[in-house]
Amino acid sequence: MDKIDRRILKSRQAIQSTFLDMLDKEGFDEITVRNISEKANIGRKTFYLHFMDKYDLLDKIVDEHITQLQEICDQKKDIGLMQGSILWFYYFEQHKSFFAALFKSRDASSFRNKLLSFTIGELNKKLNVDSQPIIDKPIFLKFLGTATMGVLESYVLDEVDSDIETVATQVAELYKLNIQMTFPNIGYA
Amino acid sequence: MDKIDRRILKSRQAIQSTFLDMLDKEGFDEITVRNISEKANIGRKTFYLHFMDKYDLLDKIVDEHITQLQEICDQKKDIGLMQGSILWFYYFEQHKSFFAALFKSRDASSFRNKLLSFTIGELNKKLNVDSQPIIDKPIFLKFLGTATMGVLESYVLDEVDSDIETVATQVAELYKLNIQMTFPNIGYA
């Protein structure tokens, strides 16, 4: 890894942390490149040296989250469905204000799509389709994927009263039931 | 006032706040240009673009304090000896850790000298020498000046138990007594 110029790191971090802060306090739709730059105490031109626009910035941050979620999903192999589910939900708890801001936004659709297709992708990986399913797999995946997203959204928007572990546990339970019903013989890794 | 380049302000502030932090936590003598730069997340070269060395940096910060003390002394004209003394001591209370660090240092002598000669200068301004003093004025000034410094040092190093107002009040009382004894007819502005 070649060393990155300290100025680049400083600018990027100023932009990103300011952006996250504003996302929490004001919401994505209110954010402009101009006021990010002002708050981050950098020139507006500097912003454009690093990102195309605020969507590009958001995209890159979302990608970082997806990467971390990927790691969690990889760990899940070793720890089983239940513990895995808890880990997954914990991640959203830790970054609750970030995801809440995005779920609230009128105009951060790329985030929903990215998260959904990632989720579906992971589900797909873990479903061994040796047996004959009752439901078409694509339909089932979409079903479980959007269901997961729905619960996540409720959770980060504080629409559920249960604590995070209860949520995670119950979702895992629902997964199990659905998979058993749909793929009679087996199975979830 | 012409606008100063944002980069300059950022560098200077990073250096100064890091320096003050280290002064508090580690003491002046332990500080090097190298570790200021590292902590401030700037190149060492950048430090030298703004300051000659750590003594120069300290000097400039001390000068800023002297400027603010000057303002306090100017206000003292209007509020009288007692209130003035309280204001003066309050200033040291507010920047206690800074001054404590300097009093502790083996090697920040310029600070002592600057503060002492400032103090003596202010005393000199306020002593009306119409009457015939018992003591030579330079001697008296040095006497009162170093006495003040001594009490200040004790205070910021937590060597006295009294609260700041008690200290200020008693020092003002001592001033009054000394001046009355030494300049029989008058007077402290």
Next chain:
DNA sequence: AACAACCTGTGTATTAACACGCATATTGCG
């Protein structure tokens, strides 16, 4: 005394960030 580890101050070439200005959207309010 010798040695290692660390610091200083400076030179050089490179570049990210800067100030400023401009033409063109976009927004929102009367």
Next chain:
DNA sequence: CGCAATATGCGTGTTAATACACAGGTTGTT
């Protein structure tokens, strides 16, 4: 609607900050 205020994205020239290297100096330890 129309118009003012605000935001965008970019071009240009300038400069502060950077990485890196180097030749001493300081410190403290064995």
